[in-house]
Every structure is written in C-alpha cells, then in structure tokens.
Amino acid sequence: MTSSVRPTRSWPSSRDAPATPKPMIPSSRVLTARSTRVNKTMAEQWLSFQKFAVWGAGVSGVAAANLLARRGKDVILSDIKPLDALAEVQERLHPKVTLVGGENVLEGREVIVVSPGMKPSHPDFTRARELGAHVISEVELAWEASKARWIGITGTDGKTTTTSLVGQMLQQADVEHVVAGNIGLPLCAVVEELSEDAVVVAELSAFQLWSCHNLQPAAATVTNVAADHLDYFESFGEYADAKLRIFELQKGQGVAVVPMRDRLVRRWFKEPKGQRMVGFSNRPDDVSELDEAVWFEDDQGWAREEDGVDLCWLESFEDTELFGAHNQLNLACAAALARSVGVSWEHITEAALSFEPLAHRMEYVGEGNEVAFVDDSKATNAHASLAGMQNLDAGFVVIAGGVDKGLDLKGWAKYVAREAGAVVLLGEIAERMEEALKEAGATKVHRAASMEDAVEQAFKLARPGSTVVLSPACSSFDMFESYAQRGRVFQAAVEALISSLP
Structure with missing residues (x-):
C-alpha cells in the first residue's frame, strides 16, 4: 500500500521483527543510578484522623473508602446519585463503610476525600473548609498507606x-x-x-x-x-x-x-x-x-x-x-x-x-481501496490532535468534534485548513469548529450525524493513498461514554465499511 505516514513507516509495520540493537553502553555504568528514595515528611497525617467522608462512588471513591475501613476509620461514602442507583456500589464496599445517596455528606467529618470529577470551584468545598474539614485526593491516602x-x-x-x-x-x-x-x-x-x-x-x-x-x-x-x-x-x-x-x-x-x-x-x-x-x-x-x-x-x-x-x-x-x-x-x-x-x-x-502501542493513540485500524484508517480517539484536545496529525502526509481527511471545553481552536484550525484534504465534524462543538476552520481558509468542511456517517463521508472524500484519521480534539461525553468507546465505535464503523467494499 502507499504510505501516508512520515517518516517511512507504513500502516501497519510490515517489516520483519528487528534484531536487538547493540547500544553503546559502557558495561560499568549499566546499574548505576543515584538513590531516589525520599523521606515522607508528613507521613500518616491524614490517617491519624478518624472520621472521613468520601465524595463520589466511582472506582477511586470505593477504593478510598475500603482502604479507610480496613484501617478502622469511621467512613461515609456518599454520592449525589440516589441510593437505589448505587446497589452495585454497595456490593463492592467493605461492610464497615456507610453508603449514602442523594448528597455529599459533610457534617461531623474531619477529612473529605474528593472525587476527581468535582471542580475545585464546587460550593461544597467552601462549605467543608468553613466547617474545618480537610479536602484531599484519593492519591493522598494511597501515598500515606x-x-x-x-x-x-x-x-x-x-x-x-x-x-x-x-x-x-x-x-x-x-x-x-x-x-x-x-x-x-x-x-x-x-x-x-x-x-x-x-x-x-x-x-x-x-x-x-x-x-x-x-x-x-x-x-x-x-x-x-x-x-x-x-x-x-x-x-x-x-x-x-x-x-x-x-x-x-x-x-x-x-x-x-x-x-x-x-x-x-x-x-x-x-x-x-x-x-x-x-x-x-x-x-x-x-x-x-x-x-x-x-x-x-x-x-x-x-x-x-x-x-x-x-x-x-x-x-x-x-x-x-x-x-x-x-x-x-x-x-x-x-x-x-x-x-x-x-x-x-x-x-x-x-x-x-x-512495547506495544496503546489502543486509540494513532492506532492503525485497516485499509480499503488504498485509504488507511487511523484511530486517535485519545486526542481529546487540540494540542494532542496536532501531535498526531503532524505525523501524516498532507491530504489526510480528519474526523473531529465532541464536547466543547472552551479551548482555543485557532492553531488547530489553521493547521487542518493547510494540511488536511477535508474535514468531517460531529458532536456539540461542530458549529464552532466549522466557523474556526472556514475562518482559517478550509473549504471542504462537512457535518455528520453519527460516527458511522462520519466514516462513510470521510472515505468518499479521501484520495487513494491518503489517510482518514479520527482526531477529535475534544472529549467524547456528548455522544460516547469515553474516548475508548468512541474509538471502538469508529473501528467498528471502519471494519463494516471495509467489509462492504467490492
């Protein structure tokens, strides 16, 4: 196939497994490295408290609550979801963890272990500090333990x-x-x-x-x-x-x-x-x-x-x-x-x-009629999208769009307008992306109602020897559960398209 990726590598790599290179490493220096052990200057500070609230019953919240319960702490795990929606969570909890739904429990708690999904500006944090509670990450507990x-x-x-x-x-x-x-x-x-x-x-x-x-x-x-x-x-x-x-x-x-x-x-x-x-x-x-x-x-x-x-x-x-x-x-x-x-x-x-490259990071998916398909669904911001696209030859077709996080699109749009052959947009940010692209001089900008529609349109717009890349430059949560699910839907759509070709 004709490669559309720089440098000379093709999609996928067809070369034989490389022989192990012989780097110029002096044998006397193979195992030398200065110690990096550090002193825990504030060790056990949080674990010296007794009454904890864990806000958010996601995987990190459950893990934090269970660790605290194993340490004999008084732990309340709370979530703004109603209690009847947390039945599956209850099954994964240590028996000494109290589960509360419909609110973030605060009263009587000394330390709040916060869900990473809660913004620093959340008013509940102000209330917690006013009541003298400490607000910490699940990472802090893991570090001390x-x-x-x-x-x-x-x-x-x-x-x-x-x-x-x-x-x-x-x-x-x-x-x-x-x-x-x-x-x-x-x-x-x-x-x-x-x-x-x-x-x-x-x-x-x-x-x-x-x-x-x-x-x-x-x-x-x-x-x-x-x-x-x-x-x-x-x-x-x-x-x-x-x-x-x-x-x-x-x-x-x-x-x-x-x-x-x-x-x-x-x-x-x-x-x-x-x-x-x-x-x-x-x-x-x-x-x-x-x-x-x-x-x-x-x-x-x-x-x-x-x-x-x-x-x-x-x-x-x-x-x-x-x-x-x-x-x-x-x-x-x-x-x-x-x-x-x-x-x-x-x-x-x-x-x-x-090392085998991770999924959804400039991952080769397949080829049909001399058009390669690449999944870079992990490119959830404009900077990451550019990093991936800059490894493609000009003339690629990009599928982009998703949640509008308020990011500046000018640099991204300028590069895409100059280097891409066409763009297919989907998701809630599509209108703003289209405006930015057209302002940057792009002429072939299209809209899609679904990932399947986007793949089909992109394939029709692509020239033989070029690449269709899913490079959203946005989060996925308007249409998908995660960037990984978005990538899987893209790959399934590509596989269905390729299998339908004569």
Whole structure:
C-alpha cells in the first residue's frame, strides 16, 4: 500500500521483527543510578484522623473508602446519585463503610476525600473548609498507606503512554511495581501490599493533583502543559498550576524529569528547586547545556548521566513499534524516569523494543481501496490532535468534534485548513469548529450525524493513498461514554465499511 505516514513507516509495520540493537553502553555504568528514595515528611497525617467522608462512588471513591475501613476509620461514602442507583456500589464496599445517596455528606467529618470529577470551584468545598474539614485526593491516602517509592507522571498529552512505558521498563528489569492512578486502576486498591523496594508508577491528572498536599514522588514529570479542561478549571493558569504542583510536592527532593521543548515547564525550573533535574527532548540542542538528559538525535536514543559522558541506548527509533516525534518524547521521558529508580539501560532498551502501542493513540485500524484508517480517539484536545496529525502526509481527511471545553481552536484550525484534504465534524462543538476552520481558509468542511456517517463521508472524500484519521480534539461525553468507546465505535464503523467494499 502507499504510505501516508512520515517518516517511512507504513500502516501497519510490515517489516520483519528487528534484531536487538547493540547500544553503546559502557558495561560499568549499566546499574548505576543515584538513590531516589525520599523521606515522607508528613507521613500518616491524614490517617491519624478518624472520621472521613468520601465524595463520589466511582472506582477511586470505593477504593478510598475500603482502604479507610480496613484501617478502622469511621467512613461515609456518599454520592449525589440516589441510593437505589448505587446497589452495585454497595456490593463492592467493605461492610464497615456507610453508603449514602442523594448528597455529599459533610457534617461531623474531619477529612473529605474528593472525587476527581468535582471542580475545585464546587460550593461544597467552601462549605467543608468553613466547617474545618480537610479536602484531599484519593492519591493522598494511597501515598500515606504505601511503603514503596513513587514515580508521578502528569501532563496534558502523552502521560498514559509514558506511564505504560515506565511500567514495561520496570517489568523488564523484574522490579516489583504497580501501574495505577488515572490510567484506570485506583491507587488505594493496590499500594498497601507493596514492599519498600517496590515502585508505584502513578499516572496523575490535574483533577487529582489540585487536592494533593503530602504526596512526595521520588521521581516526577510533567510531560507538557497545553490548554485543556477549561470547563473544569477557572483559567489556564489554574490548570497549569495543578499540573506543576507535582514538582512542588517533591519539596526539593528526588528527581524532576523536565520536558525541554515545553516553555512553560522549562521556565518553572529556571531557578534551582533542589531536585536533581534531568531534561528530555527529541532535539539535541535543547539539552546540550544540561548535566543530565535523555534525548533523540538522528533517530537514535542518547543519554548523559552524572559523569558527563554521552551514551547511545537505542540505535534506531524505527526498531520500536512507536512512531512520531511525540512518541520519541514519551520514550525519552519514560527512559529518564525508569533510569532514576535504577533500571539499567539494557532493560530500558529491551522494553522500548518490545512495547506495544496503546489502543486509540494513532492506532492503525485497516485499509480499503488504498485509504488507511487511523484511530486517535485519545486526542481529546487540540494540542494532542496536532501531535498526531503532524505525523501524516498532507491530504489526510480528519474526523473531529465532541464536547466543547472552551479551548482555543485557532492553531488547530489553521493547521487542518493547510494540511488536511477535508474535514468531517460531529458532536456539540461542530458549529464552532466549522466557523474556526472556514475562518482559517478550509473549504471542504462537512457535518455528520453519527460516527458511522462520519466514516462513510470521510472515505468518499479521501484520495487513494491518503489517510482518514479520527482526531477529535475534544472529549467524547456528548455522544460516547469515553474516548475508548468512541474509538471502538469508529473501528467498528471502519471494519463494516471495509467489509462492504467490492
């Protein structure tokens, strides 16, 4: 088939499995890494209280309530849903947890463990503080209940891939660990049994971080900060502060892995903070002045450690199943984080070569009549959408739209108008997207009533040799349960279309 993806990789990769490269790693440096263990300066503070309210009966709320009950606390789990809608939740609760429906219970509670779905501006938080209650994240409880070292990963884009890569690297090195948090597995459900030699790889959202106080990860990163979730936070500044909070929480200890291509995050580290700083980039010039860094140069993975000697740990990015500049950044970041807790470069390389890309992240779906279909449903903001589309040759057809989070669409629309052959829009934001695209000069903008309709229209608009990409630049909750369900519906529609072709 004719490839529509840069660089030379086709959809899907048809090459033979690559031979394991032989990176230039001095054997004497394979296992060296400075300790990243930190002291829990405020350990057990929250768990010294007795009366807790957990607001929100989602998976993290249930996990938090059960952990507290196991610790002998007086716990009320409440949800604004009526009690008769919470029968399934009751079945998953520790018998000593009291479940209340129809309200957020506050009176008589010392600590409120908050659902990440509740905005910081919610009036119930003001009421809680007026009554002297502490408002904390489920992450805080998991941190205090854990003996293990933590790696904290947040950012607007790339955090799930980076988190998964770090987990793969620890697995390759046979390090006791768990991958949890915003990635889907509640931290409170899995941290208590880990030893002090284990590592918790925690994907953390801004929704969780704003209500963290004591969390102190041994290694932390903010993959990037771009406009997102302005329907949740009152301003971009508030959102950015929630992300950067992960570095503040380190209290000057441990390792901070810093994206040198992100001006906002890089600027935050202009003055020394106390942590050991490791920069990462996909451009060597970004890290040339740093004492420690991980980067890509001419498709090779490189690192500079404390002795100042540069070493090559990956001979060719093309030998992995990842592609695109954004995934070079994710891999470099993950390598720096894994290395910070002592994983050898050999194991990091082996993990990079064996890693299978995650679903709905520029995932190849199929091909029909020389048109490739790619699922990037995880691109839930304009910045993430651009990161994926920039790996496609001009002339692609994009399916976009979803929930309007109030994000600026000008840059996204300008790129799409210049590079895309056509656009098919759906969801509640379609009208605003169409206005932005036409203002940017786009001429082929179409509307669809459903995902199936969008796939059919996009296929008719695509030229042979081009790509149809689902790149929503929006959340999914107007039409779908999640970005994953949106991706599955897209893939099913593509498969039905391809099977119907002569």
